[in-house]
Amino acid sequence: MKKRVRMMGVAKPGSILIELLAVMAMMCPAMLVAQDKAPTADGGLKSVYGKRFAIGAAIPGADLKNEEIALLSKHFSTVTPENCMKPEPIHPEEGRYDFTGGDALVKMAQSKGLTVNGHTLVWHYQCPDWFFVDNGKPAGRELVLKRMREHIAAVAGHYSGKVASWDVVNEAIDDGKGYLRNTKWTQCIGDDFIAEAFIAARKADPKADLYYNDYSIEGGGKREKTLRLIRELKQRNVPINGVGIQGHWQVGRVPLKDIEAAIVAFHAEGMKVAITELDIDVVSRSASGANVNAREKGADDPFVDGLTPEMQKKLADDYTRLFELFLKHRDKISRVTFWGLHDGRSWLNSWPRKRTNHALLFDRSLQPKPAAESVLELGRKQ
Ligand code: G3I
Numbered sequence: 448m449k450k451r452v453r454m455m456g457v458a459k460p461g462s463i464l465i466e467l468l469a470v471m472a473m474m475c476p477a478m479l480v481a482q483d484k485a486p487t488a489d490g491g492l493k494s495v496y497g498k499r500f501a502i503g504a505a506i507p508g509a510d511l512k513n514e515e516i517a518l519l520s521k522h523f524s525t526v527t528p529e530n531c532m533k534p535e536p537i538h539p540e541e542g543r544y545d546f547t548g549g550d551a552l553v554k555m556a557q558s559k560g561l562t563v564n565g566h567t568l569v570w571h572y573q574c575p576d577w578f579f580v581d582n583g584k585p586a587g588r589e590l591v592l593k594r595m596r597e598h599i600a601a602v603a604g605h606y607s608g609k610v611a612s613w614d615v616v617n618e619a620i621d622d623g624k625g626y627l628r629n630t631k632w633t634q635c636i637g638d639d640f641i642a643e644a645f646i647a648a649r650k651a652d653p654k655a656d657l658y659y660n661d662y663s664i665e666g667g668g669k670r671e672k673t674l675r676l677i678r679e680l681k682q683r684n685v686p687i688n689g690v691g692i693q694g695h696w697q698v699g700r701v702p703l704k705d706i707e708a709a710i711v712a713f714h715a716e717g718m719k720v721a722i723t724e725l726d727i728d729v730v731s732r733s734a735s736g737a738n739v740n741a742r743e744k745g746a747d748d749p750f751v752d753g754l755t756p757e758m759q760k761k762l763a764d765d766y767t768r769l770f771e772l773f774l775k776h777r778d779k780i781s782r783v784t785f786w787g788l789h790d791g792r793s794w795l796n797s798w799p800r801k802r803t804n805h806a807l808l809f810d811r812s813l814q815p816k817p818a819a820e821s822v823l824e825l826g827r828k829q
Contacts, residue, residue, distance in 0.1 A: 491521035491522035491523075491823075492522040492822070493523055495826035495827055496770075497524055499773075499774060499777040500777055500780045500781060500782055501524050501562070501781065501782040501783070502524060502784075503524065503525035503526060503564065503783070503785070504519060504522075504526060504787065504788045505526070505527045505528070505724065505784060505785070505786045505788075506519065506526050506527070506528070506529060506788055506792075507530065507531070508528070508531050508552050509548075509551035509554065509555035511788070514813055515789070515813065518788060519559065520561075522809075523561065524561060525561055525563070525564060525782060526552070526556050526562075526563055526564070527563070527564045527566050527723070527784050528552050528563070528565070529566075529787075530573070531548030531549050532549045532552075532565055532566055532602065532606075533566070533570065533573045533574075534570065534573060534574040534575060534578070535573040535575050536548060536573075537602055538575065538601070540577060541577050544601055546605055553606065553609050553610075562610075562611040563609060563610045563611065564610060564611060564612045564614070564721075564723075564782070565602075565603070565610040565612065565613040566614045566660070566723075567613075567614040567615070568598070568602060568613055568614070568616070568644060569595065569615065569617065569619075569632065569641075569644045570616075570617040571618065571619075571628060571630035571632060572618075572740070574631075578591060578594050578595070578631070579635050587635070588635060588636050591636050592636050592643060595632075595636065595643065596647045599615075599644060599648050599651055600647060600650065600651045601651075602651075603648050603651035603652045604651040606652070607651060607652040607654070607655070608654070611655060612656035612689070613648055613655050613656075613657055613658065614659075614660035614691055615644050615645050615657050615658065615659065615687075616644050616645070616659055616660070617660045617661065618660070618661050618662065619633075619661070620661050620664065620669050620672045620673055620676065621672070622663070624668070626638075626672055641659070641676065641680070642679075642683055642685045645657055645680065645685045645687050648686075649686035656688040656719060656781070657686055657687050658687075658688065658690060659673070659676065659677070659680075659687060659690050659691065660723055660724075661690075661691070661692075662693040662694075662695050662724070662736040662738075663735060663737075664690070664693075665692055665702055665708070666702050667705075670705070670708070670709050670712065673713070674713070677690065677713065678716065681716065688718070688719055689781060690719075690720055691721045691722075691723035692706070692709060692710070692721070692722055693724035693725075693737060693786075694722045694723065694724055694726070694786075695724060695725075695726055695736065695786070696725075696726075696765075698727050698728065698729045698761050699761055701727065701765045701768070703768060703769070703772055706769070707772055707775075707776070710772075710776045710779050711779070713779075714776075714779035719781040720776075720779050720780050721780070721782040721783075722780065722783040722784065723784050724737070724786040725769075725783060725784060725786060726785065726786045726787060726793060726795060727762060727765050727806050728795050728804060728806050729754065729758055729762060729805050729806060730750065730795075730803070732799055734799045737798075739798065741798070742799050742800065743800045744800065745800055748801075748802055748803050750803055750804075750805055751803040753805070754805045754816075758805075759816060759817045759818070760817065762805070762816070762817070763818040763820075763821040764821075765818075766818040766821065766822050767821045767822060767825055770822050770825050771825065774825070774829050785807055786807075788807075788809065789807055789808075789809035789810060789811065790805045790807050790810050790811050791810075791811040793806050793807055808822060
């Protein structure tokens with residue numbers, strides 16, 4: 448790709464200075480500030496896509512193997528803590544916080560020049576019961592609201608200036624016919640727990656982008672219900688910057704039309720759109736979405752010895768079509784984060800039952816799969 452460059456400083460055309468600069472530039476190209484550096488042939492995902500949208504990965508913490516750190520540094524510019532900043536690990540008892548995991552992850556990320564996306568302040572899962580109990584009885588609205596606000600103030604306050612965004616509320620939309628998921632948050636505080644959470648998050652961190660994050664909101668009733676939520680929050684001037692479409696899809700069934708409609712619709716509401724937890728399951732399952740509570744029986748483990756070439760091709764095609772779509776809407780997409788660094792770290796190896804999955808771009812030996820090569824090639828061509 449022709450390098451478009453900009454001479455440092457400003458000089459009149461034809462002047463001695465511009466001639467001198469031109470000679471120096473030929474002798475020392477570093478003098479020039481390359482505006483859109485062409486992605487290098489061996490550049491990773493972040494070098495190939497970084498000028499369009501950030502490429503991220505969820506990681507369990509800072510204690511990664513050296514080769515995993517190398518993979519992370521080459522391909523990703525941003526990380527999401529898979530678990531260590533969730534309410535249960537970070538606030539196990541009222542008033543007792545454990546920031547060790549999150550702090551180590553932030554420190555490692557900063558040392559590698561990676562940004563961090565906080566995940567997640569308010570969720571119905573992995574949230575300790577103490578939030579909702581008052582002397583052995585269900586706690587009332589004011590007490591649970593106070594606890595939620597204190598939790599957000601402490602956690603988002605602790606990481607203020609250290610995270611680029613927060614998944615403030617995770618998976619609050621009902622999977623069925625209802626509007627909001629029936630959880631202890633809605634039972635104790637009411638539907639406005641979402642607005643209150645965003646208000647508290649903005650108060651604790653004046654700068655981070657605040658996201659609503661959920662699965663299956665690209666289509667079906669959940670997209671409409673998410674749009675309703677965004678509009679209600681905007682109507683109340685609640686600070687919300689973006690929507691996270693998680694992206695836990697299944698091979699051969701990636702709902703591209705719905706995904707495109709959702710990206711366009713959420714963006715039209717003034718939202719940044721992030722793909723926050725991308726993976727493509729290659730082992731059949733009946734559960735759609737990503738309801739962590741879903742469990743399935745079954746013992747078939749079709750790819751225990753690795754993916755067949757046919758399945759590698761199907762996976763590569765699905766990821767390539769997805770990234771073609773993301774590139775088409777690069778003006779709307781802030782980030783694409785994979786839910787795991789490589790196949791060996793994927794949650795899909797144990798949900799909704801134990802399986803050998805191959806849902807990401809890099810295999811268990813941290814090698815790029817055909818899907819990775821195809822996505823890289825696409826980015827280099829566009
Ligand atoms: O850390 C404890 C450990 O101390 C304990 O010995 C062990 C056995 O009970 O559990 C460990 O916690 C586990 C945690 O992962 C860390 O490994 C939890 O049981 C387990 O439920 C948890 O699973 C995570 C799940 O969210 C629930 O929090 C998955 O790794 C994680 O990939 C998954 O991610 C979610 C997103 O946060 C939200 N969107 C859906 C996505 C997939 O479910």
